[in-house]
Structures are given as C-alpha cells and as structure tokens.
Amino acid sequence: MYAEERQQALASMVLRDRRIVVSDAAEHFGVTTETVRRDLATLERLNLVRRVHGGAVPADVLTTVELDVPQRRRAAEAEKARIGKAALDLLPGPEGSILLDAGTTTAQLAAAIPADSRLTVITNDGAVVERLNEHRGLELYQLGGRVRPTTRAAVGPRTLTVLSDLRVDVAFLGTNGLSLEHGLSTPDPDEAAVKTAMIAAARRVVVLADSSKLGRESLIRFGRLDQVDVVVTDAGAPPDVVAALEARDIDVVVA
Structure with a gap:
C-alpha cells in the first residue's frame, strides 16, 4: 500500500470511529508506529485530524465554539x-x-x-x-x-x-x-x-x-x-x- 492510500484509509477510520489508536493502526496496516505517527502528522497538516496522546481524533473534535x-x-x-x-x-x-x-x-x-x-x-x-x-x-x-x-x-x-x-x-x-x-x-x-x-x-x-x-x-x-x-x-x-x-x-x- 502506498503512503497516500494508507493515509486516506487512516482518515476514513478516524471519521468512522471518531478516534484511532496509533498502535492499533500500526498492527492493522503492518507498519511501524513511527510510520503511523508520520501519516497522522500529514493528515493534521491537511486539517483532517487532530493528534492526541496515543492517536488521533477528527478535526472537529477539538473546539472552542459554543452554541447558544x-x-x-x-x-x-x-x-x-x-x-x-x-x-x-x-x-x-x-x-x-x-x-x-x-x-x-x-x-x-x-x-x-x-x-x-x-x-x-x-x-x-x-x-x-x-x-x-x-x-x-x-x-x-x-x-x-x-x-x-x-x-x-x-x-x-x-x-x-x-x-x-x-x-x-x-x-x-x-x-x-x-x-x-x-x-x-x-x-x-x-x-x-x-x-x-x-x-x-x-x-x-x-x-x-x-x-x-x-x-x-x-x-x-x-x-x-x-x-x-x-x-x-x-x-x-x-x-x-x-x-x-x-x-x-x-x-x-x-x-
């Protein structure tokens, strides 16, 4: 799997499951945790995810917006x-x-x-x-x-x-x-x-x-x-x- 394909799959998993754990993703794709972290850093720069301790969540999860x-x-x-x-x-x-x-x-x-x-x-x-x-x-x-x-x-x-x-x-x-x-x-x-x-x-x-x-x-x-x-x-x-x-x-x- 190319890096771009893996990153697209990671983004889809985060949106579907509302979070992803680095170690689980590494096992799923058969790559190192460092590779997953680099992928998540790329997705964060594209504003598709937000990295948190041990994984990532959708970009819309971290917010300061209040509804009335x-x-x-x-x-x-x-x-x-x-x-x-x-x-x-x-x-x-x-x-x-x-x-x-x-x-x-x-x-x-x-x-x-x-x-x-x-x-x-x-x-x-x-x-x-x-x-x-x-x-x-x-x-x-x-x-x-x-x-x-x-x-x-x-x-x-x-x-x-x-x-x-x-x-x-x-x-x-x-x-x-x-x-x-x-x-x-x-x-x-x-x-x-x-x-x-x-x-x-x-x-x-x-x-x-x-x-x-x-x-x-x-x-x-x-x-x-x-x-x-x-x-x-x-x-x-x-x-x-x-x-x-x-x-x-x-x-x-x-x-």
Missing part, C-alpha cells in the same frame, strides 16, 4: 430527554440535596423530577428554577452571579463563594466534552470554574452527556475522570469509550 441555548436545545433533543429520565434513578432519597448544573441536558432532568419530590435543589440556571418553581415539596435555591448570555448560567466570584461553603449529596453536571485523555471540558473559563466548584461540593458526581460529547475535547478541563462516579449517556455512545469508562470504575448508564 436554543441551538443546544435542538441538538440531540430526544437523547437528552431520555438521559434526563434515566438520571431520575440517581437522585438521592427524600430530604436529599443536589446541585443541578446549567445546561440543556440537566434541564431535562429538572423537567422529569416528580412534582411531589422532597429534595433540596441548588442550581445556577434560571431555566431550571422556572421549571421547578411550582414543585412545592422542593427547597429550591438559585445561585447568584453574572449571567452569561450564551448559556444563561450564573458564574463568577459570587457563585464560587456560595459553592465553596456547600456540601450536597449529588451534583449533576453537563459538559461540552468528555475524553479519556482530557477528562471533562468546556470552552469558557468562568463556567469551568463553577463546574469545578460543583464537583468539589458533592459527595457523588453524575455527568449527563449525550453521545456526541464523548470523545470531544474543549478548551478548558474542569474535572478529571477519577472525580466522576456515573456517566449517563445514550445508545449512540461508542462501545470502546463505554468500556474504557467502566474500566476506570465509572458506572455508565445508557438511556
């Missing part, structure tokens, strides 16, 4: 609804406490919470407050701070100060990206700081992420995978990523 709330609501809407309903089983018992991160997937969990639930719910998302305001059994708290126009999340020093004093049973977090190498990530530093503080405030951390987020990496890491207890995703999740998460003692719930 209406755009994110339309993306994977059915999958997010299933994820929200599946996450109900992870709520603490009566009189328990949760943090609900801002986001369209966590909002689906809020929409699914039964009206007679007896929980303390703390959130930095005004839309979540609107959804839960009529649930008379809840103790509902809205975190203050600067509201980001893109995501409508409360962020900043005031938000972080309150979070630093909290201890809750479960934090339910959204994420822009979840990868084995980079962990949990998001484009904005202020939102990343709030998410990090939510992780620190929780006894248990549950990440709600549709399958399009798995294998993606964004600009700023806000959490390590060893800080995550459960990932709730949908049936489109790559089996190898699910297996890798489970190998790290993370429970994976497929909605």
